[in-house]
Amino acid sequence: MTAERPPFAPGPGARGLLPEGFRDLMPPWAEHEARLTDRLTATFAAHGYERVSPPLVEFEDSLAGAGFAGAPAGRLSAGAAPMFRLLDPASNRMMAVRSDMTLQIARLAATRLADRPRPLRLSYAGHVMRVRGSQLRPQRQFRQAGVELIGAEGREAELEVIALAVEAAETAGLDGLSLDLTMVGFVPALARGLGLDAAAAETLTAALDTKDVGALDGLDETARGLGRGVLEAAGLAEPALARLLALDLPDEAARLARDLADLAGRIAADVPGVALTVDPGETRGFHYKRGAAFSLFAHGVRGALCRGGRYRTGGADAAGTDRGPGGEPAVGFSLYLDTMLQGLAPPAPAETVYVPAGTPRAEAAALRGAGWRTVNGLAKPGDPVEEARRLQCSHVLTDRGPVPVSTAG
Amino acid sequence: MTAERPPFAPGPGARGLLPEGFRDLMPPWAEHEARLTDRLTATFAAHGYERVSPPLVEFEDSLAGAGFAGAPAGRLSAGAAPMFRLLDPASNRMMAVRSDMTLQIARLAATRLADRPRPLRLSYAGHVMRVRGSQLRPQRQFRQAGVELIGAEGREAELEVIALAVEAAETAGLDGLSLDLTMVGFVPALARGLGLDAAAAETLTAALDTKDVGALDGLDETARGLGRGVLEAAGLAEPALARLLALDLPDEAARLARDLADLAGRIAADVPGVALTVDPGETRGFHYKRGAAFSLFAHGVRGALCRGGRYRTGGADAAGTDRGPGGEPAVGFSLYLDTMLQGLAPPAPAETVYVPAGTPRAEAAALRGAGWRTVNGLAKPGDPVEEARRLQCSHVLTDRGPVPVSTAG
Structure with missing residues (x-):
């Protein structure tokens, strides 16, 4: 394997x-x-x-x-x-x-x-x-x-x-963790505060989602300016939030921006060891x-x-x-879990010991009790070491106990 | 719960x-x-x-x-x-x-x-x-x-x-384990050996499956007799197998019956602690x-x-x-696993300790490191003991460490 x-x-x-x-x-x-x-x-x-x-x-x-x-x-x-x-x-x-x-x-x-x-x-x-x-x-x-x-x-x-x-x-x-924060409701609040109609709100939302500055062009100047400002307020939390809070946002959007900044501040203080980014337009x-x-x-x-x-x-x-x-x-x-597995090192292969047929069951049980994984021989092999190797076991049980197949026989 | x-x-x-x-x-x-x-x-x-x-x-x-x-x-x-x-x-x-x-x-x-x-x-x-x-x-x-x-x-x-x-x-x-053995192919071999046609074979199979002696009545005398014999050869392995091997079975069925007896004998010798039954008609x-x-x-x-x-x-x-x-x-x-769970004692409720809001995070982490399950207070309660009780925690964290809510306050 x-x-x-x-x-x-x-x-x-x-x-x-x-x-x-x-x-x-x-x-x-x-x-x-x-x-x-x-x-x-x-x-x-x-x-x-x-x-x-x-x-x-x-x-x-x-x-x-x-x-x-x-x-x-x-x-x-x-x-x-x-x-x-x-x-x-x-x-x-x-x-x-x-x-x-x-x-x-x-x-x-x-x-x-x-x-x-x-x-x-x-x-x-x-x-x-x-x-x-x-x-x-x-x-x-x-x-x-x-x-x-x-x-x-x-x-x-x-x-x-x-x-x-x-x-x-x-x-x-997993290491090298980074946490990306957003405040769901910020973009709709911004659209509402700007008095955008449904089509314009959709344009703003799509432009912010796809990070497409050009897509803002259909909007009026204020909306375009704030849209650009929000796009520029994504990234490492501290500078991005400073840019976001400096924007002249409508009331509800401004409140949500302050809420995002508060949350980021609390995380920075309380959850060490994670890089913090924000993306208010997401x-x-x-x-x-x-x-x-x-x-x-x-x-x-x-x-x-x-x-x-x-x-x-x-x-x-x-x-x-x-x-x-x-x-x-x-x-x-x-x-x-599928994504997490992609970030983890492959597991070390388990050590297994081949137990030749005829070994008393209690002996194999004692090995398992000591943490070994045993592979039970079903028939007397010609050469136990060769059989252990064929079965891809790391060890073979001998009179001296488990011995690595690399050094045995 | x-x-x-x-x-x-x-x-x-x-x-x-x-x-x-x-x-x-x-x-x-x-x-x-x-x-x-x-x-x-x-x-x-x-x-x-x-x-x-x-x-x-x-x-x-x-x-x-x-x-x-x-x-x-x-x-x-x-x-x-x-x-x-x-x-x-x-x-x-x-x-x-x-x-x-x-x-x-x-x-x-x-x-x-x-x-x-x-x-x-x-x-x-x-x-x-x-x-x-x-x-x-x-x-x-x-x-x-x-x-x-x-x-x-x-x-x-x-x-x-x-x-x-x-x-x-x-x-x-799980305890009180019992192992029921059968030999798939025994009933078809019996039907074949007796020269039963498809309908008679089906009658025999159904009668043995449902343990219904009366259902054997439609069969000829030999088949009826052996069918009855097989039904009587179910139960505790040793006497049942003795009865089964004493029957005058057709060759292939007799071979499978001996095979079943051999398997039962090996299990009795090698797998202690389990009651052994056989049901050759199953x-x-x-x-x-x-x-x-x-x-x-x-x-x-x-x-x-x-x-x-x-x-x-x-x-x-x-x-x-x-x-x-x-x-x-x-x-x-x-x-x-659903059946296994039915045979297991209900798990003991986990001990959990209520950690009042404001407790340093490291203190709660140390408790978890020592094996405790902690329940984090989100707001300062009036009475921590009362709050721990309300949240169904077994313990509350005090200056003296975790204390059972039953004896605290």
């Missing part, structure tokens, strides 16, 4: 066998991913987050995100991450395979866990599936792990979650978020390891803070 | 929210299941089984089991465990959600791992989905974990795998198996924890032993 092969590249003979975007995880990567999951969920548990495990499929309407604040009905299924649909012969209703787990956690918070004290701290790890891969993530099935802190407003809740995302990535062994990829949102990157790894932020667990229109249709304030994140 | 609630019973407010047979696994059971998975896969790894992780969906024809020895094309999908089907918009081909992982492991052995030395030892853990639940297992999604030993014939391979299944269940904490539930097959039960747990046995990884018709369409001899098992 070549540990050096990138874990998601198709191997010899694999081409055409699996649908596009689906992968076999091979040795030693499959074990590596399982251990990574364990390490992440152990970190979440140490911070008081309790694990839940919702099913892979639900009725389509519970997964469609219709109930999500800021997510127009069907937006998640139609726009953000289209879901595979299945007809359930038992109920004759459509089910969908989850494309995200946050919606399921919100459902649990609103139903089975409605009576638990707030804030509620929940964690999860599991596979999600998407009908279409993206250029950045061609995988159509991948593993997510994350937390949701539900029923908590305010900066402290955001800081707890952001610090936990960074700690989880560090504990997993709106893509934060589908049902509103308010503070973040992405975590690691040096040399393509794409975000983690995305998260603030949202509401409930209905799109209600403004209440109860656990009913209006939902609750929440903040959380999802780590993408 | 009531740890006492059976993990798969619907909780308050859950009724009607999820499709039948799909479940939320709640705290503390979700973490418990994850730990159980870890313990099982660690046991497999200690015996040299390398983990692989195939995707949840594949093209329907790779999962349909058409290539399996003993499994007529489509039998697995049509009869044993019907699979959910999905249209893949990328290829316009039908995909299916796996109802079993053994077929995927066989595919890996024949393709990406064709060049690895034999025997090949692979392990897996993952979810499977079925269109219909059964009376014994209403769940339509559950987790499996297991191993496949591929490219190995003979008794030693069977013993290694059976001993590993028992060790895995013991390590998981054919249900071993869909693509042929030869030795087994089920593992635990005292007080409804249904088998584990099923396994011998099969071939390749085509239904070819008789070769290569890795091509003829396939390779293999033996393996699947443990059913």
